Amino acid sequence: MDRLKKNEIIGIILLLVVIVGAAVFSFRGTNLQGMMREGVRSLKSADADGVAMPAGKDAVNKADLSRIVVTSLSVNPNSYKDCAPDVKGLWYEKYACYMVDHRFVSLSNDGRFNGDKFVTRAEGAKIFTTAFIKNVNWYSGNQTVFVDVKPTDWFYKYVMTLVQKRVIDVGMSAVNLPQGQKQGQYFYPATYLSKDEAMGWAGRIVTSLMR
Numbered sequence: 348m349d350r351l352k353k354n355e356i357i358g359i360i361l362l363l364v365v366i367v368g369a370a371v372f373s374f375r376g377t378n379l380q381g382m383m384r385e386g387v388r389s390l391k392s393a394d395a396d397g398v399a400m401p402a403g404k405d406a407v408n409k410a411d412l413s414r415i416v417v418t419s420l421s422v423n424p425n426s427y428k429d430c431a432p433d434v435k436g437l438w439y440e441k442y443a444c445y446m447v448d449h450r451f452v453s454l455s456n457d458g459r460f461n462g463d464k465f466v467t468r469a470e471g472a473k474i475f476t477t478a479f480i481k482n483v484n485w486y487s488g489n490q491t492v493f494v495d496v497k498p499t500d501w502f503y504k505y506v507m508t509l510v511q512k513r514v515i516d517v518g519m520s521a522v523n524l525p526q527g528q529k530q531g532q533y534f535y536p537a538t539y540l541s542k543d544e545a546m547g548w549a550g551r552i553v554t555s556l557m558r
Contacts, residue, residue: 431443446474491507
């Protein structure tokens, strides 16, 4: 077994340890938040595929998010390849092609995956919901907890599904707005999803499914 495969296995094991450990805590408790922060630090050093697991407050791109999602699904993506010309031979080809094959993401009009493209919070909500939750279990109501997430928005059902599953913590998403703007809790759907936040969503959604 070469070093690359050993590191990939180590990365998956560390992620599973974080997820299973988080299951004993409350979604809203500080212990879970601390566990996820430790998980981010541990996974960062896993170096699976010769590339460190994503961590930090900077925006997550499609390549890194694909790796987070597929790894969290505990599937073997090694047979997935040749889905787009711009991923061929790259470290994330198997993750990208797994995502494309299962229709968690779509290729651009010119058939490219665009792995370096940053993912917005709205797009991330759709990806996580589609990848982990059967559509019969998606939120079907018409209430909302965010000022900027309305029932008529295309991403509404995805965001509210993750709120319902306690993947998105409403309290943690609260924002103090400048005077004169409508007060309330904002999701900021057009803002880029951070790497740390993507890791946190992954841990919470898997924990939710274990209940």
